[in-house]
Amino acid sequence: MKELELKYGCNPNQKPSRIYMEEGELPIKVLCGKPGYINFLDAFNGWQLVKELKKATGLPAATSFKHVSPAGAGVGLPLDDTLAKIYWVDDMGELSPLACAYARARGADRMSSFGDFISLSDVCDVATAKLIKREVSDGVIAPGYEPEALELLMQKKKGNYAIIEIDPTYEPNPIEHKEVFGITFEQGRNELVIDDALLSNIVTENKEIPEQAKIDLAIALITLKYTQSNSVCYAKDGQAIGIGAGQQSRIHCTRLAGQKADNWWLRQSPQVLGLQFVDKIGRADRDNAIDLYIGDEYEDVLAEGTWQHIFKVKPEVFTREEKRAWLDKMTDVALGSDAFFPFGDNIERAHKSGVKYIAQPGGSVRDDNVIETCNKYNMAMAFTGIRLFHH
Numbered sequence: 001m002k003e004l005e006l007k008y009g010c011n012p013n014q015k016p017s018r019i020y021m022e023e024g025e026l027p028i029k030v031l032c033g034k035p036g037y038i039n040f041l042d043a044f045n046g047w048q049l050v051k052e053l054k055k056a057t058g059l060p061a062a063t064s065f066k067h068v069s070p071a072g073a074g075v076g077l078p079l080d081d082t083l084a085k086i087y088w089v090d091d092m093g094e095l096s097p098l099a100c101a102y103a104r105a106r107g108a109d110r111m112s113s114f115g116d117f118i119s120l121s122d123v124c125d126v127a128t129a130k131l132i133k134r135e136v137s138d139g140v141i142a143p144g145y146e147p148e149a150l151e152l153l154m155q156k157k158k159g160n161y162a163i164i165e166i167d168p169t170y171e172p173n174p175i176e177h178k179e180v181f182g183i184t185f186e187q188g189r190n191e192l193v194i195d196d197a198l199l200s201n202i203v204t205e206n207k208e209i210p211e212q213a214k215i216d217l218a219i220a221l222i223t224l225k226y227t228q229s230n231s232v233c234y235a236k237d238g239q240a241i242g243i244g245a246g247q248q249s250r251i252h253c254t255r256l257a258g259q260k261a262d263n264w265w266l267r268q269s270p271q272v273l274g275l276q277f278v279d280k281i282g283r284a285d286r287d288n289a290i291d292l293y294i295g296d297e298y299e300d301v302l303a304e305g306t307w308q309h310i311f312k313v314k315p316e317v318f319t320r321e322e323k324r325a326w327l328d329k330m331t332d333v334a335l336g337s338d339a340f341f342p343f344g345d346n347i348e349r350a351h352k353s354g355v356k357y358i359a360q361p362g363g364s365v366r367d368d369n370v371i372e373t374c375n376k377y378n379m380a381m382a383f384t385g386i387r388l389f390h391h
Contacts, residue, residue, distance in 0.1 A: 001026050009037045027170035028141075032154045033162035035139055039117055041068050043141040043164055046119030049073060049226040051168075054121035056194060056218045059238075061121040062102035062128075064113040069228045069246065071112035073219060074104025074239030083107065086267045088283050089131060099127040104239035106135060109260050110287045117141075117162075124149045136284060137161075143168040192386060194221045199359060199382040203371055206380040212237070213334050213357040213380075220336030221359055221388065227338070229389040232346075234261040234353060235334045241265075242353070250337070254346045258353040265330045265354075266294045266323060276312040285310070294318060330354035338388040340364040344373035351377045361387050 003020030017037050019026065035043065042065035053061035053075060060076035076097030084090040087107035095103065098120060106113050118132060120142040129149035132140060139162025140153065153163055178185045196214055198221070209217070216235040223233045227245045232253040234242040242261030244253035266272060267290060275293070277286055289310050292301045298317060301307060307314045335350050337360040347370060350358070362383030364370065374381045 001029075004030070006037050006040075007034060027167040029165045031145070031150065031163040031165055033139060033157070033160045035162040035164060038067070039139050039162055042066070042117035043119060043139070043166075045226045046070065046117060047141050047166055049222060050119045050121040052194070052222050052225070053219065056222060057215055060096075060098040060101045062098065062105040063119045063223075064102075064105040064108075064116040065119065066112055066116050069231075070105075070223055070226065070240065070243060071116060072105040072108030072240050072243070073223045074101045074108070075215075075219065076101040077104075077238040079103060082268050082273070085273060088286075092127075092130065094127075095131070096125050096127040098122050098125055099131050102128055102131055106131075108240050108264060109243070110283075111291055112260075114284055114287075124153070126152070129153050132156075134283075139163065141166055190225065190388075190390075192225070192388075194218055194225070198384040198386060201362075201383045201385065202380055203362065203367075203383050204374045204379060204381045206375075206378050209357055209380050209382065213332065216334035217336060217357060217359045217382075220334055221384070224336050224338040224388045224390075226390060229338050229391060231338045231388075231390075232257045233336050234258065234350075234355065235336070236261075236330075236332065236354075241333070250339070250342060251345055251349065253337075254341075254349045258349050261330075261333065261353045262327055263291065263294060265327060266318075269318075269323075269326045271315070271318045271322065271326075275315055278310060278312055281310065294323065327352070327354070332356045334358075336360065338390070340367070340387075341370050342366060344369045346370070347373040347377070347379070351379075355379065358382070359384055361385055 002025055003018050006017040008015050009017040019040055046063045046065045049063050050061040057075050063073040064071045079100055087103045089103050115136050115138055117138050118140040123144040124142045125146050126149045129152040133152050133156055141164040143166055153161055174189055176189050220233040220235040223240050224231050230247050230250055230253050232244045233240050234257050241264040242257040244257030247253040272290055289301050301310055331354045333354040334357040335355045340361045340363045342364050356379055358381040
């Protein structure tokens with residue numbers, strides 16, 4: 001198959017639409033459904049991310065994409081009981097490494113992952129398919145599917161769930177093109193390999209970056225490589241926990257990603273784990289309720305006449321002081337930035353979310369201020385010397 005006609009482009013009025021190869025055949029097979037233009041953008045960006053994560057860590061990897069940026073990314077490390085509960089997979093029995101990777105990717109920011117496009121580094125197994133089957137999702141791309149897993153996925157969306165199989169040996173042309181306003185742009189593909197060598201130039205007084213932190217920094221940097229810039233990523237224990245994408249100001253990226261990381265941690269607090277939801281409430285409604293409960297607009301779910309439709313027992317207000325006390329327990333978080341930090345305020349904000357390890361290009365005229373701020377909090381920061389813009 002050399003080309004595939006699509007229903008329309010980014011919007012229904014953008015016709016005609018297709019994906020095609022100038023030379024050779026498309027490296028994909030559509031096994032079910034009719035993926036659209038944005039689906040394929042998510043699929044191909046996501047596939048690159050998980051393929052690179054698998055190569056960097058040796059672990060199965062998954063990502064959850066929305067609008068050409070990841071909402072989450074993770075590798076196949078086991079889930080503890082708390083993570084299994086906040087990701088709504090504690091009732092699924094033992095999960096495979098690939099299923100754990102997707103549970104982490106989906107669970108990082110479940111609000112943003114609603115209706116995601118999934119990318120898997122490995123052949124989709126039954127455990128992963130069972131997890132995907134009950135989530136609201138637009139489609140999945142993987143290098144293959146176990147027969148029973150494929151059968152399960154083909155039941156989604158009344159048989160219209162988009163399932164794409166990609167040739168894992170496919171290597172694109174080293175020169176890529178993009179057309180904007182009838183003008184063709186050309187550049188070499190970003191083939192930068194992200195490994196421990198990028199973390200060797202540690203510029204802070206604290207020079208210690210342990211192995212788990214190196215894995216988390218690799219996850220953050222690889223995630224940023226496929227995230228719309230400007231972007232910042234917080235990572236911990238084998239997954240992205242907060243991604244700030246597409247902001248014009250770096251501090252806004254840091255704040256946005258930090259707030260998502262905070263929410264991830266707050267969901268693990270006794271106040272949230274103890275919430276008693278009414279029977280048969282959907283996962284999406286629970287996610288929405290939790291997001292409001294831990295935010296400043298908690299009255300939207302605690303008001304009289306409202307809470308009774310969500311909770312069996314009215315929860316106590318999760319006060320600002322209680323939230324701050326719980327957030328102070330979040331430690332050893334890794335942070336990556338796709339370009340240099342121009343001011344120390346980014347480090348101040350990162351510190352509030354438990355950041356201990358940082359990887360960023362360096363090169364700002366205020367590097368000294370950024371380093372000084374890291375030293376104040378005993379953070380270890382590596383200058384990679386490499387920018388990771390993606391547009």
